[in-house]
Amino acid sequence: MTDIKERRNDTDGLPRIGFYICHCGTNIAGMIDVAEVREYVAALPGVAVSRDYKYMCSDPGQELIGADIKEHKLERLVVAACSPNLHEETFRKAAARAGLNPFYFQMVNIREHVSWVHEDKISATEKAKDLARAAVYRVRFHKPLDKQSVPVDPNVLVVGGGIAGIHAALTLANAGKKVTLVEREATIGGHMAMFDKTFPTLDCAACILTPKMSAVKSHPNITLWTYSEVAKVDGYVGNYKVTVKRKPRYVKEDLCVGCMECIEACVFKEPKFADWFNQGLGKRKPVYIDFPQATPKVVLIDPETCIQFKTGKCKKSCAEVCDRKAFDFNQKEEFKDIRVGAIILATGFKVYDAKRDPHYGYGRYPGVYTALEIERLVNASGPTSGEVVLRDGRRPRAVGIIHCVGSRDEKTNKWCSRVCCMYSLKLAHLIKEHSGAEVYNFYIDVRAPGKAYEEFYDKLLSEGVHFIRGRVAEVTDWNMTPEEEGRLVLRVEDTLAGFVRRIPVDMVVLATGLEPRADAQEVRRLFNIGCGNEGFFQERHPKLAPVNTFTDGIFIAGACQAPKDIPDTVAQAGAAAAEALALIDAGHVELEPNTAHVVEEECCGCKSCVPLCPYSAITFDEAKKKAVINEVLCKGCGVCVAACPSGSIRQNLFEDAEIFSEIEGVLAK
């Protein structure tokens, strides 16, 4: 090992420190003179061994540390290398293997903080010395610490009953775990249940989804709570206590068999009220079920439109006809507490509100539709039984599909919603198939990156669907020719042909993008996770921890994390389920010991710290009149430590002696 340089010192009674500086190939050694740093640190008080090595994180690098700990009776360890996020755990374990408490270790980040961000080798080397010296000064005061181990509750909560939540719940339940699936709407199925066919295979959405929906309903390991919302979340990884609000349906779920005779018997002879599931294109009665395959197949009453709720004077023919006696007009909302070890959030997305682009005329011209409305129109079980007709019953001769509405737009949402190109191709195919209309796609560029996606685009090109590259300027009803009379005109610059065109159509489909749920911020706070700038839930790492969040034990899947299609959603839901399984099957979790604790005799009971704690980890012991920190809940943020007026809160690894000594070290020359 000729490349290992070393110096030994007598440490004059100070704890014996081993210092190691990593080359990281040329990542560090290319900008920092590692030999100079090694020599410099070797001369610092307490340093018994100082070495440099090409890759400290490699097996030989770790073995080197272990051998030194034994041979030189090292009592402290400092490694100057990359970010502690990458290899702190590696070196802690190396220390532990050699019999040294892993918290007698301090890591110095001279890669991200020095070599990667500086361009002058001399000052970079000086900075590395300063940081190394700070760690050497600090590590003397480190204390031996132990990680705390807490048991994990094996049950899981899944929030959201779209395809992501359904898939995650079934995966966990099939692995023998007890799952509670909470869904806000009266039925599970989510957006996928509204679709007719799915791209690029054109298989029927219901045919592939409804078997999974009924599997959820009948699975012995799944408790399904629809028409319910999570109201409160307490606890920590492995041990969450969740309160779920169950909204009243005014129909007893365990008695109703979904025969729907009550709907027939309702005093409203005809369905009269706009129906959410059909995007308002269909009508329902005050007692209703969202769609024939709704799961659970249980009716519910909308108190906003039901005469009994509005006047108290209905003859209640619905309840009379029910031989199961399932109706209960006095039902109240209920709150239920459950305990779970892990939570998967699969709360999905919101469709962009097309009215935010008034130049496309949605809400002004009846011929303008959103893509989700068209999904219902082309659906065999939709309001027109799959017939593509306009609101006035006419069959469209020409249809224009405008891509990127509420996507890739500086004025609204900057992101690409990822699914719109593909669903626009699918709808173009279905509209043409159902109505024979000429179909025009107006696109910026067609994004078809997925298995068999580009091939699907090719198929559409050969089917005679028109593709015009250009962002539509406006949808309008003023016309210039008899051909345009009484129709909608799309004005667009055809950027391939190089001129402005006017395309008259009868129906316009807006390919609206995907947005975070309107209440994503409240939900994020409820579960103590983060949102990105655009408002989707933030994953712990975009590449390496895509379903984890910054809160341990809470996972995300599906379009609540970012827009994604069904295959990606299902893959992510499976990943979230696997992560939850890995957590609960371990049986226990180890908690970082960098927590705060109250020195009881010094606490004056002022309660300043209690409301400050972002994790609700501090309570007040009324008997002793002292603050108490639950170290299992504490995340080590240090807010209480800094705020305590009497200085009676201490934090492991951040004790005053450690911090002041580190400051002294960084400033000393």
Added chain:
Amino acid sequence: MMKYLYYPGCSLKGTGKAYEESLLAVFRALDVELREIEDWNCCGATAYMSVEESKSYALASRNLAIAERENLDVVAPCSACYLVLNKTQKSLQEHPDIRRHVTQALKAAGLDYKGTARVRHPLDVLINDVGLEEIARRIKSPLQGRKFAPYYGCQIVRPYASFDDQYNPETMDKIIKAAGAECVPYPLKTHCCGGSLTGTLPEIGLRLAYIIIKEAKKRGAEAIVTLCPLCQFNLDGYQGQIAGKYERVDLPVLYFTQVLGLAMGLPAGELGLQRGIISAAAVLAGR
């Protein structure tokens, strides 16, 4: 009493005289003071902006520097003035180098530019300061049964849309409705009137103006109501040439202040209604 500084610009003293007359009459009747900025000069619009931006900014900011001496908002009724003055405020705020250049030029003329004056459109003042309720209270002879096409032009919504929607502005619709009249559904609210192309490239400019007027007529409007002197000039003044090239439309083009003034019971003569090339007589019939 609400007080504002009034920046007329060249149009309101010339082709847009009817706009000035009706604006001043309406504001007076609403007890809102409009005091003309003393010694104002060109706003810097027209060719200046494309030929030499900094000279254009210097022109505009001279007006603003004079206005700043009093702590009052500036009302700029002409769309071009409104845009250029606002653009100047914004550019000088965002580009310190241009600002240095311009303030130096103004210093030479003994002026101190701070960028504090707010430049506002009379529609903004009517809707947000006076308020629709107060306007409704002042309506004495509502224009019942009248149908108008509300036409805004481009400059008050593009590129900035500070008090109305960029694609579908509605503030003038509200004034027309407050005056008791109806607005026809009109998708061309912010389309191009032809701008200066009516003079330079008439085959394009006239076509644009034609689309605006023929579509208004087709939708049942008795007049186009606008807020921009250039739009009014293009749409009103070129109807003869349009008749020669396309068809005779004969649709009066009024300022919103004229419509509001009529509904408030002000005499037609004070509102400049006799000044239009296409006669407003049909609109005035029965008054």
